[in-house]
Amino acid sequence: MKRLGLGGLFFAWLYGVPFLLLVGLIRRLARPYTPTADEAQAFGATTDALLTTGLVLNAVLPVLGLLLAGLAGEALWRRHFAGALGGTVLLYVAVALVASLTTGGLTGHIPADQEPDPVVTQCIPISGGRGCPGG
Incomplete structure (x- = not known):
């Protein structure tokens, strides 16, 4: 059972984290x-x-897996999660490279408001001596 749990944790890092980062980066670079x-x-x-x-999961899952594999005495999974720590650094470098290609920050970006300005079709006079422009 512990091997199944460690394997699930490892594959969650191996496939889940890149999926989240890839979807996030595609959304970030999209218009x-x-x-x-x-x-x-x-x-x-x-x-x-x-x-x-x-x-966050990129950093937490390998460290958690390394800790759990050490507690369970699983040398094979300890080696896998130690290698995953190197992969963690590579994923951070890849995200940083993509972030350097963007014009704004990677997080905290909100696209500009594309709502059109309302069109003024009639003039309503305001009290206080100001009339409609042009007549």
């Missing part, structure tokens, strides 16, 4: 159609959550 500021903020918040979760 979504978000017509309102609320939709743009929701898109940015989801993207930030994916990237932050991926980066």
Whole structure:
């Protein structure tokens, strides 16, 4: 049972973390159609959550797996998780390289509000001596 748990933890790091980071980076580099500021903020918040979760799990899962494999006395899984620590560094370097290619910060980005300005079709006079412009 402990081998199954350690294997699940290792494969969660091996496949789950890159998936979260890849989806987050694709969303971050995309130009979504978000017509309102609320939709743009929701898109940015989801993207930030994916990237932050991926980066945190990238550090936590190998350390946790190394600790659990040491407590369980599993030398094979200890070697796997020790190698995963090197992979953790490689994933951070890859994310940093992608971040250097972007124009803004990797997290905390909210696309600009694409809602059009309202069109003024009529003039309503205001009291206080100010009339409508042009007549």
